[in-house]
Amino acid sequence: MxxxxxxxxxxxxxxxxxxxxxxxxxxxxxxxxxxxxxxxxxxxxxxxxxxxxxxxxxxxxxxxxxxxxxxxxxxxxxxxxxxxxxxxxxxxxxxxxxxxxxxxxxxxxxxxxxxxxxxxxxxxxxxxxxxxxxxxxxxxxxxxxxxxxxINHDMVHLTNIKPSVSLEYGKYVASTCTGCHGFSLKGEPIQGAPPEWPPSQDISKAGLTNYTESSFIQTIRTGKRPDGSEMKFPMPWQSLGQLTDTELKALWIYLQTI
CATH class of the missing domain: 1.10.760 (Cytochrome Bc1 Complex; Chain D, domain 2)
Structure with a gap:
């Protein structure tokens, strides 16, 4: 350190x-x-x-x-x-x-x-x-x-990336999710979390079998899953709800490839 x-x-x-x-x-x-x-x-x-x-x-x-x-x-x-x-x-x-x-x-x-x-x-x-x-x-x-x-400190950073409903842009957005859901996005114990916190969920294709694109976006926007249950803390759906439709649609496309 x-x-x-x-x-x-x-x-x-x-x-x-x-x-x-x-x-x-x-x-x-x-x-x-x-x-x-x-x-x-x-x-x-x-x-x-x-x-x-x-x-x-x-x-x-x-x-x-x-x-x-x-x-x-x-x-x-x-x-x-x-x-x-x-x-x-x-x-x-x-x-x-x-x-x-x-x-x-x-x-x-x-x-x-x-x-x-x-x-x-x-x-x-x-x-x-x-x-x-x-x-x-x-x-x-x-x-x-x-x-x-x-982190690779020698990496060359992109100047810009055009928002689009695409796999490339979805992968870009998905990096926001890795801190809790792991680099594989298949869920894991949340880093540094108290023991009473549940592990993060699998958000790969296998973990999203009960979702469609529209219900996935609706869940992020409202904090309520398709079965009516509520996403609980520490899932920051209020923050993620600020993602644009383009970002969420692209994210959905990318997650379906995992």
Whole structure:
């Protein structure tokens, strides 16, 4: 956890038009950034467990205690996609494996939104991995504890990808789901979750046999499955409900190939 990483930054496009900032806000909401950084970007403690540890998202505003004023767009992009902070050290429990493939354009719009938000004065919450959290990381059960260790830092990022109802775009969107559902998307115990949380469900073709495209989209939008049961926490359907129809249709196409 004290290892340093060398990551070559790449130029991030700047956006200032209201439409681009609005899209950045939608990306923030739909990709679950608020789960750790709160709805206003000021950060929150999202795990507080003596065994797993105390883990808090950073204050991403320009207020006192925030990091925004002290980071360039390129440094923020490295944090988002590589899980590496300004000092070269890994960001603990930053799920950059979900975002490592995000395009330069989407990262730029996301950052433009963060820079448009009001400053919030709020100190950084504690980040203290506990003994069980450290042990589970060492045996490979919580790789997100140091996501920087499993990311290819030499990868070439796409400049942009055109939204379309396609397999390629569906795979792009699906990366958001890997943090809970696993890289195979076939379900697994959720990383760092308390023992009372159920494992994530299989969202491959086999796990979605009771769904059609329309019922899959309806479930994400409403939090209710085709049989009438409700999706329970920690499934972030309220965030995922911000995905566009194009994103959800493309996601469905991709999941059907697994």
């Amino acid at each position: 004290n290892k340093t990483y060398e990551v070559k930054s790449v130029p991030i496009p700047k956006f200032s038009k209201p439409a681009d900032t609005t899209e950045g806000k939608r990306l923030y909401q739909s990709r679950g950034c608020g789960d750790c950084h709160d709805v206003d970007g000021s950060g929150r403690t999202f795990i507080q467990d003596p065994a797993i540890g105390t883990l808090s998202g950073a204050n991403l505003t320009s207020g006192k205690g925030g990091v925004l004023s002290d980071r360039s767009d390129e440094e923020l992009a490295v944090a988002i996609r590589h899980g590496v902070g300004k000092n070269g050290k890994a960001l603990i429990f930053m799920p950059s494996t979900d975002f490592q493939g995000m395009t330069n354009e989407d990262v730029g719009k996301l950052i433009s939104y963060l820079r448009s938000t009001p400053a919030v004065d709020k100190p950084q919450g504690d980040i203290k991995p506990g003994p069980l959290g450290r042990f589970l990381y060492l045996i490979g059960e919580i790789p997100v504890f140091v996501s920087a260790e499993i």
